[in-house]
Amino acid sequence: MNRADQEAYRRDYAQAKKEGKPFYPYAIYKDHVVAVLVFAGIIGMAIWQRVGVGPPVYSATSTFEPRPEWYFYFLFQLLKIFKNQTALVPVIMATFVIPNVLMVLLLATPFIDRRAERRISKRPFALSVAILAFMGMAWLTYQGETGATPTVGATTIPFTGITPGSAAAAGETVYLTEGCSSCHMVKGVGGQVGPNLTTIGTAGKSATYSGKLPVPVPGATGPTYSGANWFVLHTECPTCAKPGSSMPAFASLSATDLQNLATFLNGLGTTYK
Amino acid sequence: MSTTDIGPKGSATKAGGAVVGHVDHRTGATTGIGWFLKRNIPGETSWFQTLGFAAMAVFGLQAVTGIVLAMYYKPDPTTAYGSIRHITNDVTWGWLVRGMHKWGASAMIIVVFLHMARVFIFGSYKYPRELTWVTGALLLIMVMFMGLTGYLLVWDQKAYWATVVAMNITASAPIIGPYIADILRGGTTFNSDTLSRFYAIHMLVIPGGIATFIGLHLFLVSKLGISEPPWSKRSTRARRAEEAAARAAARQRGPRGRHEVTVDPEPQTLTAEAGQ
Ligand code: HEM
Numbered sequence: 001m002n003r004a005d006q007e008a009y010r011r012d013y014a015q016a017k018k019e020g021k022p023f024y025p026y027a028i029y030k031d032h033v034v035a036v037l038v039f040a041g042i043i044g045m046a047i048w049q050r051v052g053v054g055p056p057v058y059s060a061t062s063t064f065e066p067r068p069e070w071y072f073y074f075l076f077q078l079l080k081i082f083k084n085q086t087a088l089v090p091v092i093m094a095t096f097v098i099p100n101v102l103m104v105l106l107l108a109t110p111f112i113d114r115r116a117e118r119r120i121s122k123r124p125f126a127l128s129v130a131i132l133a134f135m136g137m138a139w140l141t142y143q144g145e146t147g148a149t150p151t152v153g154a155t156t157i158p159f160t161g162i163t164p165g166s167a168a169a170a171g172e173t174v175y176l177t178e179g180c181s182s183c184h185m186v187k188g189v190g191g192q193v194g195p196n197l198t199t200i201g202t203a204g205k206s207a208t209y210s211g212k213l214p215v216p217v218p219g220a221t222g223p224t225y226s227g228a229n230w231f232v233l234h235t236e237c238p239t240c241a242k243p244g245s246s247m248p249a250f251a252s253l254s255a256t257d258l259q260n261l262a263t264f265l266n267g268l269g270t271t272y273k
Numbered sequence: 274m275s276t277t278d279i280g281p282k283g284s285a286t287k288a289g290g291a292v293v294g295h296v297d298h299r300t301g302a303t304t305g306i307g308w309f310l311k312r313n314i315p316g317e318t319s320w321f322q323t324l325g326f327a328a329m330a331v332f333g334l335q336a337v338t339g340i341v342l343a344m345y346y347k348p349d350p351t352t353a354y355g356s357i358r359h360i361t362n363d364v365t366w367g368w369l370v371r372g373m374h375k376w377g378a379s380a381m382i383i384v385v386f387l388h389m390a391r392v393f394i395f396g397s398y399k400y401p402r403e404l405t406w407v408t409g410a411l412l413l414i415m416v417m418f419m420g421l422t423g424y425l426l427v428w429d430q431k432a433y434w435a436t437v438v439a440m441n442i443t444a445s446a447p448i449i450g451p452y453i454a455d456i457l458r459g460g461t462t463f464n465s466d467t468l469s470r471f472y473a474i475h476m477l478v479i480p481g482g483i484a485t486f487i488g489l490h491l492f493l494v495s496k497l498g499i500s501e502p503p504w505s506k507r508s509t510r511a512r513r514a515e516e517a518a519a520r521a522a523a524r525q526r527g528p529r530g531r532h533e534v535t536v537d538p539e540p541q542t543l544t545a546e547a548g549q
Contacts, residue, residue: 001400009400012511016315016501024310027318027499031326038327039334042380046372053361054429056354068435069420071382079442096446107410109393110403118396118503130393179434247462 005116073144074137075099157181157189161272162264168272171264174257178250186268199269205230209240214251217258231262315501321395322499324388329487331381335419338374339476346426348472350465353428378420385413397500405493412486415479422475428468436471437463 001009021027068076075094082094105112113126120127157176162168175181181189185196206226213220214236220229225241234241235250235258253261264272282290297303345364347356360367389409392398398406425436440463444454457474459466501508 006400012508013315013498013501015511016505016507017313017498019507020313020316022311023314027314027322028310030318030320031323034320034323035327035330038331038380038384042331042334042373042376043369045376045380046369049372049376050368051361051372051375053354053358053427054431057350057428057430057433067431068439069424070379071417071420072439092447095442096450103414106413107407109410110398110406113399116399118399118500120394120396120503123396126393126396130390134390179437 001114001116009116070141070145074140077140077144157186159187159272161267167260167263168267169264170257171260171262174253174261175264178253178261187273197265197268201266201268201270201272205234205241207233207241209233209237211240213237214249215253215255215258217255219259220262228259228262228266231265232258235261309495312495312498314499315505316507317502317505318499319391319395319502321387321391322502324384324391325490325494328381328384328388329491331377331384332483332487335374335377335381336480338370338377339480341370342374343476346472348426348469350428350468353426353468357427357429378423381416382420385416389413395500396503401497402493402500405490405497408486408490408493412483412490415483415486419475419479419483422471422479425468425471426475 067073078098079094113123115123117123157172159172162172175186180197186198204226206224207230208223209225210223213222213233217229217232217236220232222233225233230241234247235253237249237251238247239249293303342360345356345360345367347353357371360371362368392406392409421436421439424432426432440454440458443457444451446453455461457467457470458464459470
């Protein structure tokens with residue numbers, strides 16, 4: 001908008017105000033009508049759709065999806081789309097570039113669109129952008145709502161050497177359902193909060209710990225824990241196996257799950273690749 | 274206060290008037306509120322222009338229900354989950370307050386989003402309201418962060434892992450990502466202080482920011498005045514009159530005459546419509 005446009009707008013708006021009505025009561029009553037309707041909607045939903053509590057953290061339930069609130073679905077969906085691409089389109093696009101570009105565009109809207117015209121019928125470009133943005137968000141949200149686990153964690157890892165039905169296969173299932181891959185990467189799948197576990201079986205871990213294990217596992221009796229037993233100890237009590245470890249403890253798994261998981265982890269990089 | 278001038282005043286009315294007068298004399302409060310309420314706004318405002326107020330009202334509701342929840346909630350990894358169960362199952366009306374807070378969060382997102390859509394469609398972000406838009410966009414981002422930090426507080430399986438993953442995503446951003454994630458988590462990984470940190474951010478840091486920015490937003494809205502819908506009868510009439518005047522002037526000065534119209538707000542529109 002140039003100077004003349006701005007002056008014209010100010011003059012026009014002053015005129016609108018002069019011919020206008022006082023804020024109280026004309027606008028304020030409408031405001032309150034709508035606010036009361038919104039409140040009624042909120043209370044109605046709270047009564048109609050009771051908010052529940054899911055299982056507690058680390059309970060041994062095998063089915064849970066680390067889903068965010070619905071208004072973040074579009075971001076998670078974006079991540080999922082980019083995760084399935086080749087290395088040419090890194091995940092950074094979805095986690096960083098796109099959200100930040102969108103945020104900057106949002107903040108800068110008034111400085112990008114500086115034309116004087118305000119009637120939407122005369123702003124076809126702005127209208128298209130609005131419709132596209134809305135449809136895009138709605139579509140991604142819908143996909144995120146109906147799609148499978150939209151996380152950095154994984155649902156399968158492409159392994160060789162794991163026979164279906166074996167202890168290692170059961171261990172892999174525990175690994176995936178407990179959300180280990182939210183934090184750990186194995187063969188390029190998973191998050192990066194914790195160390196990469198692709199070859200953890202070759203690390204020759206051992207520790208001495210003379211306390212009692214939260215979940216007694218047959219065969220894993222201290223004080224020296226090495227091989228698969230170290231993984232049992234570490235999963236139940238990370239700080240016992242690695243003093244100062246910041247990994248959360250998984251002390252509510254069953255003894256069988258722990259054993260299977262340990263078998264799987266202990267073979268990573270050697271038997272299971 | 275001059276409303277009690279008619280008839281004899283009771284001593285209580287007089288005392289009340291004196292207190293109000295005393296405060297107003299020193300703060301200008303009644304004058305200011307009077308100005309705020311009685312200031313003129315354009316005659317034709319749309320129902321869509323109530324959504325900002327609705328967003329503010331829901332924020333107030335979130336504050337009240339949030340305070341009630343804070344009276345029972347225990348931000349510690351060992352007790353958080355139990356205290357949420359307690360609120361939901363045992364505390365009188367606890368389920369309702371929690372339900373209202375939870376649904377209120379979704380309602381807030383929807384209402385703020387619709388408010389933004391109306392501002393966009395009305396072109397209300399244009400001169401002179403650019404900064405109103407910027408403060409509003411920052412509010413939207415803060416409201417989203419409220420959702421992110423509040424979600425973890427339930428400390429159930431789903432919320433926990435979703436937040437672990439969200440932090441994971443944050444940490445994967447280049448350069449500053451790891452630092453931001455460390456600040457949010459209170460360490461390089463999720464740990465027992467993360468919950469209380471999220472709690473502090475959720476109930477102190479962001480609400481403070483939102484309240485401040487609502488203040489700025491409202492200051493700008495009342496200073497600049499609420500915009501008139503661009504298709505209002507009055508502005509259409511004004512535009513027609515201006516176009517007629519411009520056409521008359523154009524006729525008078527002839528096709529090659531000197532350009533004498535000093536204000537020419539929308540040249541493209543004018544030529545387009547003059548040709549019809
Ligand atoms: C916590 C969130 C928000 C609150 C409480 C809020 C509140 C308000 C209120 C009360 C008004 C007065 C007019 C109306 O109700 O429409 C207003 C106007 C406005 N808002 Fe917001 N708002 C919020 C978010 C936003 C967002 C996300 C944007 C855009 C990015 C935005 C941009 C504007 C603009 C440009 C105006 C001036 C509109 C005009 O004069 O016609 N606001 N806001």
